[in-house]
Every structure is written in structure tokens, then in C-alpha cells.
Amino acid sequence: MTWQFFKQIPMSEKKKKEVPEDSKLDDIVESSRRDFLKKVGIVGAASVTGAAAIYAGYRHEKEKPSGEMVKVLTEDNRLVEIPKEQVKDYKPDLKALQTRGRVGLKGKKWVMVLDLSKCRNARKCVAACQGAHHLRPYEYHINTLVMQESHNTPAYYMPKTCQHCDNPPCVSVCPVDATFKRQDGIVLIDNERCIGCRFCMAACPYSARMFHWQKPKGEEADKGQEYNIELNVPQKKGTISKCLFSADRLREGMLPYCVSACPNGVFYFGDENENAVTNGTTKETVILSELLEKNGAYRLMPELGTKPRVYYLPPKNRIFEFKQWTPPEYIETT
Amino acid sequence: MRSFFLVILTSLLLLPELKAQEWVVPDDKKGKLSTFSFDDNTRKAGLKIYTTNCMSCHGMPGKGNSLKLVPPPPDPVSQQFQKNSDGELFFKLQIGRGQMPSFKNVLSTDDIWDVISYVRSFNTNYKQLIMPVITSSAYPGSVIKMVLSYNQADSSVILETSAVKGLSSVPVTDAAVKLFVHRTFGLLPVDEEKTTDKNGKAVFKIPHSLPGDTAGNINVSARFTNEDVFGAVSMDTVLNSAIKGTAVSLVARRAIWNNMKNAPVWILLTYIIGLFTALAFIGLVLMKLRDVFIIGDTLSKGGENEVNN
Amino acid sequence: MTTSHSGSARHKERLDSVAEDVLRNVRFNRGFILWMGFLSAVLLVCLYAYVIQLRKGLGVTGLRDITSWGMYISQFVFFVATSLIGMLISSVLGLIGYKWVKPIARIAEIIAVAFAAVAGLVIISDMGRPDRFTYLFMYGRIQSPILWDVTVVTTYLLVSLMLWFIPLVPDLAIAKDRLEGRPKLLVKVYEILSIKWVNHPKQVEILNSTIRILLILIVPLAFAIHTVTSWLFALTPRAGWDSSIFGPYFISGAFVSGTAAVIIAMYFYRKSYKLEKYLTDFHFEKIGRVLALVSIVYIYFNINEFLVPAYKMKALDSIHLQELFSGEYALLFWGVQLFGLLIPTILLLFRQFRKPLPMMVIALFVLAGSWLKRILIVVPPQAHPFLPVQNVPIQWVIYKPTLIESLVTLATLILVLMIITILSKLFPVLPIQELAEEENADLEKQEFNN
Numbered sequence A: 001m002t003w004q005f006f007k008q009i010p011m012s013e014k015k016k017k018e019v020p021e022d023s024k025l026d027d028i029v030e031s032s033r034r035d036f037l038k039k040v041g042i043v044g045a046a047s048v049t050g051a052a053a054i055y056a057g058y059r060h061e062k063e064k065p066s067g068e069m070v071k072v073l074t075e076d077n078r079l080v081e082i083p084k085e086q087v088k089d090y091k092p093d094l095k096a097l098q099t100r101g102r103v104g105l106k107g108k109k110w111v112m113v114l115d116l117s118k119c120r121n122a123r124k125c126v127a128a129c130q131g132a133h134h135l136r137p138y139e140y141h142i143n144t145l146v147m148q149e150s151h152n153t154p155a156y157y158m159p160k161t162c163q164h165c166d167n168p169p170c171v172s173v174c175p176v177d178a179t180f181k182r183q184d185g186i187v188l189i190d191n192e193r194c195i196g197c198r199f200c201m202a203a204c205p206y207s208a209r210m211f212h213w214q215k216p217k218g219e220e221a222d223k224g225q226e227y228n229i230e231l232n233v234p235q236k237k238g239t240i241s242k243c244l245f246s247a248d249r250l251r252e253g254m255l256p257y258c259v260s261a262c263p264n265g266v267f268y269f270g271d272e273n274e275n276a277v278t279n280g281t282t283k284e285t286v287i288l289s290e291l292l293e294k295n296g297a298y299r300l301m302p303e304l305g306t307k308p309r310v311y312y313l314p315p316k317n318r319i320f321e322f323k324q325w326t327p328p329e330y331i332e333t334t
Numbered sequence B: 001m002r003s004f005f006l007v008i009l010t011s012l013l014l015l016p017e018l019k020a021q022e023w024v025v026p027d028d029k030k031g032k033l034s035t036f037s038f039d040d041n042t043r044k045a046g047l048k049i050y051t052t053n054c055m056s057c058h059g060m061p062g063k064g065n066s067l068k069l070v071p072p073p074p075d076p077v078s079q080q081f082q083k084n085s086d087g088e089l090f091f092k093l094q095i096g097r098g099q100m101p102s103f104k105n106v107l108s109t110d111d112i113w114d115v116i117s118y119v120r121s122f123n124t125n126y127k128q129l130i131m132p133v134i135t136s137s138a139y140p141g142s143v144i145k146m147v148l149s150y151n152q153a154d155s156s157v158i159l160e161t162s163a164v165k166g167l168s169s170v171p172v173t174d175a176a177v178k179l180f181v182h183r184t185f186g187l188l189p190v191d192e193e194k195t196t197d198k199n200g201k202a203v204f205k206i207p208h209s210l211p212g213d214t215a216g217n218i219n220v221s222a223r224f225t226n227e228d229v230f231g232a233v234s235m236d237t238v239l240n241s242a243i244k245g246t247a248v249s250l251v252a253r254r255a256i257w258n259n260m261k262n263a264p265v266w267i268l269l270t271y272i273i274g275l276f277t278a279l280a281f282i283g284l285v286l287m288k289l290r291d292v293f294i295i296g297d298t299l300s301k302g303g304e305n306e307v308n309n
Numbered sequence C: 001m002t003t004s005h006s007g008s009a010r011h012k013e014r015l016d017s018v019a020e021d022v023l024r025n026v027r028f029n030r031g032f033i034l035w036m037g038f039l040s041a042v043l044l045v046c047l048y049a050y051v052i053q054l055r056k057g058l059g060v061t062g063l064r065d066i067t068s069w070g071m072y073i074s075q076f077v078f079f080v081a082t083s084l085i086g087m088l089i090s091s092v093l094g095l096i097g098y099k100w101v102k103p104i105a106r107i108a109e110i111i112a113v114a115f116a117a118v119a120g121l122v123i124i125s126d127m128g129r130p131d132r133f134t135y136l137f138m139y140g141r142i143q144s145p146i147l148w149d150v151t152v153v154t155t156y157l158l159v160s161l162m163l164w165f166i167p168l169v170p171d172l173a174i175a176k177d178r179l180e181g182r183p184k185l186l187v188k189v190y191e192i193l194s195i196k197w198v199n200h201p202k203q204v205e206i207l208n209s210t211i212r213i214l215l216i217l218i219v220p221l222a223f224a225i226h227t228v229t230s231w232l233f234a235l236t237p238r239a240g241w242d243s244s245i246f247g248p249y250f251i252s253g254a255f256v257s258g259t260a261a262v263i264i265a266m267y268f269y270r271k272s273y274k275l276e277k278y279l280t281d282f283h284f285e286k287i288g289r290v291l292a293l294v295s296i297v298y299i300y301f302n303i304n305e306f307l308v309p310a311y312k313m314k315a316l317d318s319i320h321l322q323e324l325f326s327g328e329y330a331l332l333f334w335g336v337q338l339f340g341l342l343i344p345t346i347l348l349l350f351r352q353f354r355k356p357l358p359m360m361v362i363a364l365f366v367l368a369g370s371w372l373k374r375i376l377i378v379v380p381p382q383a384h385p386f387l388p389v390q391n392v393p394i395q396w397v398i399y400k401p402t403l404i405e406s407l408v409t410l411a412t413l414i415l416v417l418m419i420i421t422i423l424s425k426l427f428p429v430l431p432i433q434e435l436a437e438e439e440n441a442d443l444e445k446q447e448f449n450n
Helices: A009-017 A027-031 A033-056 A094-103 A124-133 A169-173 A199-203 A247-251 A257-261 A288-294 B002-021 B040-053 B086-095 B109-120 B265-300 B304-308 C009-023 C030-056 C071-083 C085-096 C099-126 C145-165 C168-175 C184-193 C201-234 C246-272 C281-312 C315-325 C330-348 C356-378 C403-426 C432-436 C439-449
Strands: A069-073 A079-083 A110-115 A143-147 A156-160 A179-181 A187-189 A209-211 A240-242 A267-271 A276-279 A285-287 A310-313 B143-151 B156-165 B168-171 B176-183 B186-195 B201-205 B218-224 B234-239
Touching (some): A110 A276, A169 A199, A276 B186, A285 A288, A285 B186, A288 A310, B143 B234, B186 B201, B265 C145, B265 C201, C009 C432, C071 C085, C071 C145, C071 C201, C071 C356, C085 C099, C085 C201, C099 C145, C099 C403, C099 C432, C145 C168, C145 C201, C168 C184, C168 C432, C201 C246, C246 C281, C246 C356, C281 C315, C281 C356, C315 C330
Parallel strands (some): A110 A310
Antiparallel strands (some): A069 A079, A209 A240, A267 A276, B156 B168, B176 B218
């Protein structure tokens, strides 16, 4: 049971990082924008192909000459070999997207750890998330809050995502199975199913859910795009939207949008079954149980019995001073 | 006049502060050079990496819109920045200091050189020097090889290294090596860094609590710490050396929040029994109303006797 | 309850006079047409508001992520609450054996049917995707209180409708021959709906047994319908909703608003239908006592609901209670508690106020207070969630209903009024048959007058 192969380390890393993102580049970038976009386009196409490939689940050794066999991981988790020519890109339709989205990734138990001692409210997580999910600046799947219990206790910043509870009150009350929990722990929302009753919003103690009160931001741009339940794009008017732990990225083996966008090393993300989490900024992988124990981790509102899958490390030994942040005046746009 | 003295005074006070902040790069790292030449492609790649990883603090090059931190992140266009040698820049990016994060695990060696090629494009005086390629400085002309094996008796992983040149093979001695286990999003270091012995061997202990897949397999990877000397050689192997992982689905048990198929039995029973009881009574009443109708109908057709019986 | 089959002249005479008095109002007169025309016109305007909401989304309301349930849900709770009166009057009081509820029972059932029927529509007005309403039946999850609510509201509506219709059958048979000058269609409808009723003893026996079954069945149903409605709130962890007495609190409140609605309806029918002979001061006196009683029970539950958390002052409870007692909602809260509950209850303890006119005025206050109370139950607990509200547009923080929202809410009220109007204008509003046999009730009344 040992099969071995040689691998060059950095190259594979390189591909992973490139994500088509909604980056607003300034003048200098503007000059090289066309090239840049071209490249993003290629990368984007490549990552779509890559996604499709990973879905069919094929891993093949790199740069094999044509005519050779490649190893393909089938949907029922068997490793088979087929001629390379026969490998076709698989583009899932709505039904396939819905089915795989509802089933989730087998054998995974996603877990997020946020180190509050490192959060300086850079709000890159918020921006990356809003870019990926086509949200307005005041529509949040993740929001960074200023927390202070009393004037004697410290003020600190707390990025707040959906807690993906193991006893989710929001899922309990949903009348039509529009929001549901998957085997890998993620609580998703199906906006093809949601009737817009907002009972889940009322039930969620973490205020993690948002509602499309009006036409979503990307409605025109996303028109005709197949609905991906794991990205919740295109967003739909009159339905709920929420943090998805970037289920689409996890399927491709990538860290969530917010996790990789953080410049300050706040986020750790990983699989509880592997007892390891990876920091989104430094890409350092550490043992989950050790990280939680050594830093005195806690979960939000344990008394409610919701059993969140998100852990927080307390804001102690901060190497910077807390600076009060005045948010811009958010104005509703249509 | 007073403000003039104030400025002098402040600068004097700040001088030692600034001195203390100077970032000294070890001499042996200063001269490090890229192995490839910078061109438009590397600059483009560098721009992309810069935008994702650097811009949030250092700002757009030349705009002076870097974040107000102490010490301030320098603008890449600035003199202060550009006076660094390539090796110094490489070191600073890779290792980091204080608020400047270490990009060792984030960016590959090539990535870092791409970024440097991009920031150098703002320096018209810059002339690139290229380092000639060295396969392995310790064993010139040899191909470095690694073999990993698992010793179940004491749950340890044995790494054997060798330098192969033609038909001859010698062990790689006194080389610092590390062992990693593959996790979903990265490599988790296992045990400490070890040094190969005179036989080119190093032994790593696998912790008892390390979870593998459902069969107990883990994918491990060994590397030299000093990749400058030995090259980026690594060895990936699947070993059956970890505790068996449990792939229990989080939606397996019956719960209120689960889907209908996995709803608690009591809630299904209560609902269904309650509903059917009510419907049964409503049905009964409708049947009785039908009786009323039939009686009336019979009577109107003159069937008084039938009804009374 | 057996009909004397002797066919005594006195009974026939009495039946004729009651039928004459009651059926006088069953006609399409100008008042009816004007009133329905007016309601329809207002309804059209309101429906236009709903069309705007459909087109632009729920953003046209004052609802936002912080307060995502507002006037619509309050209106729903209010409607469900008011509809419970059908159960209280005809079932609880009727089964105990009070004869004086006879002329009121049908009025109570009309109110129950109208409010329960429109309650479902109110829910639809609050849905972000009303086009997916059928999903509730296609993909319904039995664990969700919304599904329980849909089930019990439908069942309750069905049983209430039957409780209105079945006692009406003998009256329809009596009336169908006395409808000279009414449209032929109406006569035909009476003909069909009277299901061949000939007042045969066997028919009477069966009918009475069906009514008894329904009167018993409606008690658990009515409790279920409003308890489940209270659970829409109490099953969430929010401070202000997370209360174990929410079920009885809602039901006791429901009796208050329902009784008030019945009093207003009684007063209206008495005046406008000229039914002083049947809806007498005696009946008002009695129903006044009922209102006083249910109000006292409701006050008791209010004390429980506010005193217990106020004593402990847990973090979020204290914010919620401060908002009610002295903050954003203080004016509304004290206004509702004093003018909608406490003062009416005290006044009703005095006999002089248990007369038709003063009681109608009191009932108006109580009913308005009940509606506002539902706003106070639904809205404030959402304004202060567990985690701070930050980085959102300023107008999201405090809920202010918009005009469109108010119009859509008004539309549902108009629908209720239309149903009540139709039911009480096309069909006899008082039980003719039963009133004709009312000797026992007369005796009771004489005792009271002495």
C-alpha cells in the first residue's frame, strides 16, 4: 500500500492561490490591467476546469505525455485508470449542483478558529466575502464587530461568521428544508427553496443571517448563471443568504475566502477529523486541540447549547493597541 | 523659533528609536540572488501576488498610501526600500519581523522572486544579477534521494537520504530534515527537526494521537530544511501509521434540526396522530351531515315510515 | 333541546316574529352595496400597495435584517387571537350550559371564521417568496412550528366554519320560504345549504350530536392554534420571546381581544339591525362580565411575563424591559397596558359601564390595545439581539412601518370586514330556531331583572 512519487513543492502551491477576485486595482494596476485580466481569465477558466476536475475527482500526475493513463477518482471514491484522452471536463447542471451541495463532503468536519488577539479590523475578510458572494457593503456573511462587555473589560474586534452550529436553531425552525445541515457540518441555504418567512433569522442568536429585501446587487450580472448552492450565487430577491464556510472553495481544497484574505493571521480553518487547522495568512498548519487548549479557546454563547463549529481565542497579549473604528455611513442602495 | 528647537529635540529623541528599528539581515543571506532573470512575465506574476498579499499594508507603489503602522510599512518605490539588496528583500519577505508577517509558508521561493521582480520595476537604476544554478552545493553533481519507511514496533518513521552520482551512492550526513503530514489545507510538522546521522538516517516519532484516514493511513512528506544546499527535494509516502479516523456524519442522528427522514419519532407521531384525530372527527361530522340530508331527502319523497324505522 | 312537535300556535307565532326580525336584514339594500363598494375601493388601493411589494420586494416595508418581523406578523398574531373567541363563547360557555350565549354564538363564529380565514393571507403578505407558498405542502418539515401553524389554522378554520354552518341549517330551512323579494340565486343557495332540513326529530338528534362533537373538538384546536402561534416566538432563544408562559399568555390575551371584538359586533348589530329585542342589556351585562374576567386573567399573565424577568434583570432581558418600561417603546407600552387593559378592566367592574354604549367604547380601546400589544410582543425583542448591531445603515436599527406596509396590513383588515359583512348580510345573524324556543332563557332574564 505504498505508492510513491516525486513532487516539486512550490509549483502546486502556486496554482491554488490564484483566485479571480473583485479587486479594485488603482492606476498602476490599470496600466497592466488588460494583461492582468487576461491572465485572470485564463486562471479563472483553469480553476473552473480544475473545479470540475476535482469534482469528478481526478488526480493525475503532472505533465504526462499524451496517450498515457491517468488516475481518476470516481464519485463513489474508487481510484480507476483511464486513458488521458478520455478525460472530459465535467460541468455540473443545477440538479447535480443541488445534490452535491446538499450531501456535502464525506469524512470532513470543518472547523474554524479565530484568534481575536490578532484582529485589527482590517475588514479584508468582509470585503473578500462580499466580493465572492456579490453582496453590498452593508450586507454581511461575515462582519467584524467591536465587542466590549463593560468599560472595565477590554474592547476588541470580533469577526463574526455563521457559527455552523451542531444544534442549529435556525435549521430546526425552517418549514421547507431550505436551510439544512450537511454531513461535514456546514449549514447551507438553498435559495431555490427558501420561501422567505425569516423564521431562521428570528431563531439565530448570532444574527448570522441576512435577507434580500430588494433586488440583489449582482442580479443583472449573474443572470443566466447556474445557481450554485455552495456559493449561493446568483443571490435571489426575497430569500435568505448567509455564510457558507465557502463550501465551493472547500470542495476544491482551498481555504474559505475570508480565511485567505486576512492579512493579520486571525483565521485558522481545517478538518476536525484531522485535528489540524491551517492559518489563512501564514499557511502554517497546527494541531487543532493544542491550539485550542494552549490559548484558552471558547465558543460564543455556550449556554444556548447551539454547539458552534467556530472557536474563538481570547484577545490577550495583543501586540497592538486597540483603535476605535468609526464605520462609514452606510446608505442603502438599490 | 521654539518650534524649530522642538523639531530638533524630537528628531534627537527619535534617532535612537529609528536606529533600533533598523532591520539587519545576516551577512550570508544578503548576497542571495534569483536563479532566473526578471521579465514581463515574472513582473506580472509579482503584481498579482503583491496585490493579494502586500498591498493591504504597503499600499499602491508610488502612491504613499501605506497603512499607518509603527514602524510604517515602506512604499516599494521609496529609496529606503530600493536600497535593499535582492537577498535582503528575499530574507525580509521570507522571515518577516513584528507586524511584517513571514511569507515562508505562503509564498514559494519563485513567488518571492516574482514579487521582487515586480517591485524592482519601479527602480530604473536596477540591474539584476543572476545566480548560477547549483543542484546541490554539498554533493556537487549528485542527485539527492530520500526513502521513507515505517517501523510499527515503536511507531517511528525512518528517513534514509543518499546522494547518487552515476553508480555510486553515499549517505547525506549532518543535514537538517523535517517530516510533515499532509492535512487538507497544508503540511503539519511531525516531531522536531532532525539531523541525519552518518548513515544518512533520521528517525521521527509519530505521535499516538495523530488521526489518519478511515484506514489509518497518512500521507507524509520529508524535506531538507536548507533547500539552498540540497535543493527542493521532498519525498511523499503513504504510511499506515496513524490512528483510524472516524468519518461520522454530523447529520446521522435523529434531531429536531435534521431533515424529515431523521426527525425525532415523538414529533412525527404527535403531529400525525393529532392531525388524523382532528380529520377523523371532521369526517365523522360530514358523514352525519350526509345522514341529515338523506333523512330529509327520503322524507320529501314521502318515505316517512322508512325514516322512523 | 327537543322541539315540541305539538305545533302550538304560540310557538308558530313566536317563530314568525323572530324570523321576521332577523330576516329583515338579509337583503341587498343600499347600505350594503355602498359599504361593500367602499370596502372594495379601499381594498383595491391596498392591493396596489401589495403589487408594489411583490415587484420591489419586502424592502418597501420598514423591515430589515435587525427587525425582520413587524406589522404583518403582529397582524397575524392579532387575527389568530381574535378568532379564538368562537371557541370561548360557543364551546366553553355553551358547554357549561349558559343559555344567554345563544344569540351571541353565531356572531362569535362569524368573527372566528373571518379572522382565521384571513390570518393565512396575512402570513403570505409577509413572505419574501409568496410564489413558493405551495412549497409548504411539497417540502414541509414537520419539525417546524410554521407547519404546525398552517395545519392548525386550516383545521380550526374548517371546524369554525362548520360550527357556524351546522346550527344555521335549521334557520336556512325556515328562511328559504320567507325570502320574498330577494334574488333567486340567494333562495337557491339557501335551498342547497339547508341540506333537506325538515326538522324531523332524527335530524335534530343527529345535528345536535355533530354540534357537540365539534364543540369539544374545537377546544384543543383553539388552544393549539394560539399556543403554536406563541411558539413561533417562544421557540427561539431571544430575550423577550424566550418565555415558558407564552402559550397561556397568548391565549388569555386572545380571549380579551376576541371578547372585545364580539362586543363591538353585538353593538353594531343591535343598532343597525334593530335587534334590541334579542341583544338586550342583559346580554351586554353578561358579556361585560366575561370581558372583565378574561382581562383579569390576562393582567395576571402580564404580571408574570414582566415581573419575573424584571426581578432577575438578566443582561438582555434588562435591555428589553428597559426599552419597554422607559425607553423607545415606553409610551406605547404604558398606553397599551393602561388604556387597553387596566383601566377598561377597572371600569368593567362597575355595573354602570356594562351597558351597551360604554361597553362598546371600552371594547374599542381594548381591541386597539390588543393590536398594539401584538406589535409590542413582536417588534422590541428583535431590536436588541445577542450580538451588537453594527456597520449597517442607520435606518435598519429602529423599525418604522412604511405606508405600503400599513396599506397591505389594512387590506387584510378590509378582507375580514368583507367576510363578516357577507356572512351577516346574506345569512341570518341570530339563530332563529333557537331564539323561538327561548323560554328558558326568558326565565333567566326575568330573574336577572328582578
